[in-house]
Amino acid sequence: MAPVVESFRALDAQSNSSATRKTLLFISALLVILFVVASVALVQIASQQNKQAIKQGLFYVEKATQARQKSILATVGDYAFWGEAYRHLHVQVDTDWAYKRQNLGPSLFPDFAYEGVFVVDAGGHTTYAVVEGQQSSVGAQQWLMQDIQPLIEQARKQAEDEEPVVGFLLVGGQPALVALAALTPGSDPQIEAVEGPPSVLLFVDLLGPQKLQMLGQDFGIDELHVGERLATAQVRSSLVLPTLNGDPFLLRWHPAQPGDQLLYFILPLLGLAGVIVALITWLMLRRAITAAREMDASYSSLYASQSALAASEARFRDVAEAASDWIWETDAQLRLTYLSARFQVVTGHAESAWLGRPLDELVSCPGGLQAWLSKRSLHSSSKDSLQGQYLASDGRLRICMFALRHVEGVSGITGYRGIVSDITQEVEARARIEHLSLHDTLTGLPNRNRLQTFLEDKLSALPMTGEPLVMLSVDLDRFKSVNDSFGHETGDLVLGEVSQRLRVILRDGDLVARMGGDEFILIVSGISTQAEVKRLCERLIAGIEQPFEVDNQSIFIGASIGVAMAPADTCLAEELLRYADIALYEAKGAGRSTWCFYARDMKERVTERQQLENDLRQALSNNELRLCLQPRYSVNSQCMVAAEALVRWQHPQRGLLGPDSFIAIAETTGLIVPLSSWVLHTACMEAMTWHEALIVSVNLSPVEFQHGRLLARVKSALNDSGLPPSRLELELTESVMLGDAEGALVLMQDLKELGVRLSMDDFGTGYSSLSYLRKFPFDGLKIDRSFMADLHDSPDSQAIIKAIVGLGRALSLTVTAEGVETEQQLEVLRQCDCDEVQGYFLARPMDPDALRLLLQQ
CATH class of the missing domain: 3.30.450.20 (PAS domain)
Structure with missing residues (x-):
């Protein structure tokens, strides 16, 4: 009974010590509260002044990064x-x-x-x-x-x-x-x-430090730098940024602190009061803690041995019972003598039903467990493992890996013990991985790897002309707008439905594969004529053009198909894929929602276009571009008022090429931005050599309004050349406004703030130019040359010209007619009060030297 009594005395002493400490802490807390209340009031006043400055700094640092x-x-x-x-x-x-x-x-x-x-x-x-x-x-x-x-x-x-x-x-x-x-x-x-x-x-x-500081200055942030310790991220003038490898770093800056002066004056007084409170608290708690430690020491020694023993037993029990595997032991004849509690949880079998029975009746392996053990060394004590299987209580066959070792006694091996691990999910996962490596995860169709194997197997049989192998390259039309309008989740649903429709149309022996994005490849056999292929393409396009019903919305898309056939085109898998893709490119160029068979001249055209694209990439660095200028005249004064900058390409093999040969290529490949920058800079520099202050006009591509930092490039051209902004005119078509009207309006307003002129080119060919003229800040418009063909003898064309000139007068716009090729056309435009004219009758495009000579004359 003595140990029990001592235990109760220790518990009583500990209780008294705890009560004393609580009382002293309560008194100390009252003193601290007085200090905290005063400090909080002061900090709140200063915090309100600093809060907005810090919040604004954080916003701009985030914007900078x-x-x-x-x-x-x-x-x-x-x-x-x-x-x-x-x-x-x-x-x-x-x-x-x-x-x-x-x-x-x-x-x-x-x-x-x-x-x-x-x-x-x-x-x-x-x-x-x-x-x-x-x-x-x-x-x-x-x-x-x-x-x-x-x-x-x-x-x-x-x-x-x-x-x-x-x-x-x-x-x-x-x-x-x-x-x-x-x-x-x-x-x-x-x-x-x-x-x-x-x-x-x-x-x-x-x-680096200098680059960070410059980045911060661009957004009005002072002393932007990397913080020394991540712990300082609690300061509000800091931003923790994650990294790709999981190690975050800290950005710090020096924020404005208008409330600091108030804190600097009063906080020292409050600090002195806090020191006094802390000193009193420390003296009171020191005595209480000393007494508590003496009591705790005696209490801890009393239960140390009992706790260590209980912890050791609990540790083994937790490991054995919490593990996902189950532990077993057998005698020398492999009869089970022990099964852990996890055995019933994992297998569903009761422990009592298997104790005393042979282990190889429960777990089977190739050749039998006993035969495998007989091959091992009789005195081996090393661990061995073997894959097997067993039947769970629910009737499911489970795959397992069991590890075992010999248990040796004086007379030799007395038994075995080991662990059984259920690896059914791992085996099934490997099977799923193998399936995924050959199939598309979104649609379940075969992927590029499976397609390659299937195609090579088919081509290895050497298809005959009478029984060709047909490859269809299918690309969805207008699918990008589905993702943009309805989201990628809806787009994925549409792709899944497309794959189902393609499977239904084809036969079981054919293959439908997804190459990625919205592109599919179909391998079809058993079709002997092009007429049958055409009928199949018609069914495919008709099937895809049927509406897709997603969330009570009807979605419409189309498809374009390129067709290549073996052995007529090739018997190589790589070439067959490439030829089908070339035919698909032709089908899309023909207006989409159609199909096209591969022809050998297609490859030549694509190769020629590719070569032209490669040559165009070198044209700027090789100084092959040439600037031409076409004058523009005032109808009333018959004087030159402007010159339009045009670009020509002096190709080393093809000679002088007009813009129709390469502008479209430049727009589709992204080369239009450096090409346009060259024209803009060269035209501005050339205009500065004219002895008359004429306007130089430069055409802009719609691509430049979407990409290319247009505003910065215009500023750079004006600054480098010294040309007054009022002498630069930028011509653009209404297609600029069709894609992003709001963004185009903002950019055009920024250009107008620079002082440059804006003119709408090819007026009259669009369907909504009137609304654009009223809303956008244009200075002029150019009547498209298509109205000039029969102007002198067509009352309708003359009425249209008069209406356009009247519209320009009403909106205070300068009206220019381009494509003037006869004196009769010029006379009609003069009678219609057109402001300016341009065309071959007045002057053809010429090189800069010729224009300077014309100005001197």
Whole structure:
């Protein structure tokens, strides 16, 4: 009984000690409350003054980092999804094309301040590197000093959606903004995708102290820098930014603190009062804590041994019973002598039903457990494992892995013990992974890998002309608008329904595969004539054009089909895929919702266009562009008032090419921005050489309003040339306003603030120009040349011209007629009070020297 009595005395002493401490703490708390109330009142006053300044600073720091991320995201996407980059940096690494020709690398450091540009291949090796504008042999991971393989894999997974990976990393203690995107052939049908994972393009923007400070100054933030410790993130003038590898970093800045003066004056007085309160509290608690420790020591020693023993027993019990595996023991004849409680939970069998029975009746393995054990060393004590299976109580066959070891006694092996692990889910998961590697996860259709195997098997049988193998490349029309209007979730539902419709139309022996995005490949056999293929294409297009009902909404899309046949076109799988894609390109160019059979001249046309595109990329650097100028005259004074800047291309083999030969290519490949910048700068510089203050007019592409930093480029051209903004006129068509009218209006208003003139080109050919003229800040309009053909003898055409001139007068716009080719047309325009005219009758486009000579005459 003595230990029990001592235990109760210890508990009583501990209770008294606890009550004493609570009383002293309560008295101390009352004193602290007085200090806290006074401090809180003061801090609240100062906090209200500082709160708005800190909140505004946080907003602009977030905007600064977001702007930097958007910039590098757009830049890496433009290069990674460019077919030529895929050809020269993945299919075959050509550093001469990338670095010496300045297609990708040296200009990114001075233009965008990207310190690192790397290309990493499928094996994780850096095949091309540019560090601070200089070509280097250093690897991406070596330069970044960390493992970036997970980011590279993520970029490859997102390549199908053309979505780069962007985020922050810490490089040498400094934050760095990195963007990764897998190199893809883009929409170029001439570039064949090679097997294996694509190479990954990596841009690195090191945010050093100077760059961070400049970034902050652009948004009105003082002393933007990296915080020394993450713990200081509790300060409100800081922003914690996550990194791609999970190590966040801290941005700090110096915020305005208008309430600090008040705190500096009064807080010292409150601090003195706090010291006094803390001293009193410390003296009171010191005595109480000393007494409590003496009581706690005696109490702890009393129960130390009992707690250690209980913890040891509980630990073994928890491990045995909480594990997902079950433990077993047998005698030397493999009869079960022990089963853990998890046995019944996992298998559903009762322990009592199996104790004393042979283990190999429960778990079976190839050849039998006893035969396997007989092959092992009789005196081996090492662990062994074997895969087997057993029947659970619910009748399901479970796959398991059981580990065992011998139990040895004086006379030899006395039994066995081990653990059984249920691996059914792992085996099923491996089977699912194998299925997913050959099938599309969204639609369940075979993917590119399965298609390649299926196609090679079919072609290995050498199809005959009478029994060809038909490949249909199907691309959905207007599908992008479904994602934009209804969201990607609705788009996925539509893709799933499309796959079902395609399966229904084809036979069981045929194959439907999804290549990615909205592109499908169909492999069809048993069709002997083109007429049968045409009927199949008609059924496919008709099936897809049926409305898709999603969430009580009807969605309409179409399809274009390219057809290639073996052996008529080729018997090689890669070429058959490429030829079907070329035919699909022709079908889309023919107006969509149709089909097209591959013909050999298609390849030649695509090759020629591809060559022209490649030559155009070199035209700027090779100084092959030429500026032409066509004068514009006043009808009343017959004097030259302006000159329109036109571009020609002096091709080294094809000679002088007009804009109809290459402008469309420039717009579809993104080359229109540098080409237009060249025209804009050259025209402004040329206008400064004229001895008369004439207007120079430059045409803009609708693509430039969506991309290309138009406002900045116009400012740069004016600043570099010194041309007054009032002498620059920008011509644009109404298609600029069709895509994003609100965004176009904002940009046009910004251009007007610079002082430049805006003119609507090709007026009269659109369907809503009147509303645009009333809403948008135009200075003039140009009547399309199509109205000039029969102007002199057509009362209807003359009435239209008079109406347009009257509209221009009402809106205070300068009206210009282009395409004037006869004196009769000029006379009619003079009678209609047209302001200005332009055309071959007055002057043809000429080189700058000829225009200067004309001005002198």
